[in-house]
Amino acid sequence: MEVNFRGRYEFLPDSLLNIWYETHAGETIQRPKVNAYSLGLEFDVRNKEANGIFYVDYMSSLIKPGYWDDIDSPPDYLDGEYIQPQNFGVVMIGADYAYELHATNWFSVMFGAGLGVAIKTGDLVKWEPGGNVGNTDPNCGATAPAYERALGLSDGGDACANDGVKDIPTVLPVLDINLGVRFNIDDHASVRLEGGLHDLPYGGGSVGITF
Numbered sequence: 001m002e003v004n005f006r007g008r009y010e011f012l013p014d015s016l017l018n019i020w021y022e023t024h025a026g027e028t029i030q031r032p033k034v035n036a037y038s039l040g041l042e043f044d045v046r047n048k049e050a051n052g053i054f055y056v057d058y059m060s061s062l063i064k065p066g067y068w069d070d071i072d073s074p075p076d077y078l079d080g081e082y083i084q085p086q087n088f089g090v091v092m093i094g095a096d097y098a099y100e101l102h103a104t105n106w107f108s109v110m111f112g113a114g115l116g117v118a119i120k121t122g123d124l125v126k127w128e129p130g131g132n133v134g135n136t137d138p139n140c141g142a143t144a145p146a147y148e149r150a151l152g153l154s155d156g157g158d159a160c161a162n163d164g165v166k167d168i169p170t171v172l173p174v175l176d177i178n179l180g181v182r183f184n185i186d187d188h189a190s191v192r193l194e195g196g197l198h199d200l201p202y203g204g205g206s207v208g209i210t211f
Contacts, residue, residue: 002044002190004208010059010200011035022069022077029147032066038092038198042206051098051110059118061088067147079129082150083166087122092198096176106184110192116174118199124166136161174199184210 012034014023024030040057069080094116102108127150128134130141140160141149149160180194188210195203 002042002046002208002210004042004044004190004192004206006040006042006055006057006192006204006206008038008057008198008202008204009035010038010198010202012200020070022071022075022080024067024069024077029067029069031068032064033062034200035062036060036089036200037062038202038204040092042208044208046100048102049100051096051100051112053096053098053112053114054094055096055116056091056093059090059092061085061122063088065150078145080146081129082127082146084125084150084162085122086125088124089121090118090172091121092116092118092174094174094176096178098178100182108182108184109180110182110194111179112176113178114176116176118172118174120168120170120172124168125162126164126166127160128163130160132163134163136163172199180205 017031017034021031036059038057038059040055042053042055045052063085065084067080067082069077072079094114096112096114098110098112100108100110127146129146130144130149137160141153144153148154152159175197177197178194179196180192183191189208190210191205191207193205
């Protein structure tokens with residue numbers, strides 16, 4: 001058995017976001033990057049080849065406030081939303097199975113998959129374009145784009161009140177696909193480096209004790 005501490009960096013490639021959202025590259029309203037880090041604990045029940053990995057971790061968003069403008073045909077660059085994360089993250093609980101191929105007594109390759117659940121914390125606060133039915137203050141920036149209503153109107157006016165939070169389910173499924181290598185240290189500890197999918201693509205590692 002093992003008890004491990006793990007850390008990961010998670011991200012969504014810009015090439016995928018480009019399918020749905022404008023980049024506005026080089027502009028003050030350039031689309032933010034989607035990335036996060038997670039820290040957690042694992043309990044690993046293992047034999048020579050099979051690993052049952054039970055985990056709990058917290059993923060904290062690194063997404064900065066910014067403008068999200070969906071791709072339209074013909075283009076409409078003023079209909080997007082301005083999103084600001086507020087303590088946004090998720091607690092993830094799940095279990096993975098990993099098959100282990102031993103190259104030597106101290107080095108092995110692991111691959112596997114698993115499922116879990118994610119519980120949302122915090123919110124994504126939004127500002128919509130002026131004139132939308134859902135505007136909290138319809139008189140503030142009635143014809144202004146969302147980023148002006150969030151940051152301050154172009155005519156020198158103050159920022160508008162936000163228009164609520166994005167409707168995201170509190171509980172979401174988690175899909176894990178993992179590939180990595182393990183270094184066994186004298187049968188008393190191990191270090192694992194891996195990458196794969198943890199709802200988002202990720203890279204990271206774990207370190208822990210074996211008993």
